[in-house]
Amino acid sequence: MKTLFIGGIKSGKSLNAQKYILENSDAKPIYLATTEFVDAGMKERIDAHKQERGDDFITLEEPLKIHEAVKNSSSPVLIECVSMWINNMFYHGHTLLDMLQELESILELDKTIVFVLNDVGSGIIPDNQLARDFIDASGKLSQLIAGRCDEVYHTIAGISTRIK
Template identity: 45%
Template sequence: MKILYFGGQKSGKSSLAEKKALEISTNKPYYIATYDNSYDDKEMKKRVNRHKEQREKKFTTIEEAYDLTKVVKEKETFLVDCISMWIFNNLEKQEQELINQLEELEKIDCNIVFVLNEVTSGVIPFDKNSRKFVDLTGIIGQKLAKICDEVYEVKFGLESRLK
């Protein structure tokens, strides 16, 4: 089963995605953390630590910022938090490379719960990298919505099932 949770920052999507991953897992699920810690961003380190504390010992954490296909395996449950960071880490890659990676994940017989930040509802950004990030987020979001069995939009901690 493939499931997508998307919403704005601090909408509650990670908490709901964690709950869902635990519900559908028969074993201890894997938490794929996509944040690349090489940026030396103290604010993000605090967020990462908060997420680690939140999931405590319920998940086995795997840190993979670039190639999700390297860590996802058959018959297990994975929570990917978050696809937005994965997109950011892979901005230099071509759109099709990222889509190909998602298509490979789709073929694997496992549960994956994806988390994606909704950033496509604003204005078109002025700078090239921000535009590419927003565009890729929309394209990747569409692809995930297509391949996922369930899709949830999250606002203020409330989920609405779209698919």
């Protein structure tokens, strides 16, 4: 079973994805954290997420090789978040093709995976190339994930609505 929670930043998608995987798992799920520590503000966000999820998850931190991190696990996986992973991949010089291949390998795994992704497709076209590349990649990858997921939830103001 594959599920996607997509929504704006601070929409509540992460919390709802956590509740969803906990309610739909027989085993303690893996929380695959993709965010890298880049500054004090990001560390605060990471710490808040850790407190929020408590001891309900097995936490793995992996900013790039998400398939490698979970391929041999028998536990359900929450990937939090795909947007930060895209950011990391660009930062470390990877291409959209690299990202597509990594996500394809994750989507082929026979396990329960819940993806969390920021919806960046409702804004304007940015004035710089890197931001345009990020939005384009995010849009293409979100379509790939949503197309292969059994369920997709769009989250606004803490409310997740099933759209697939």
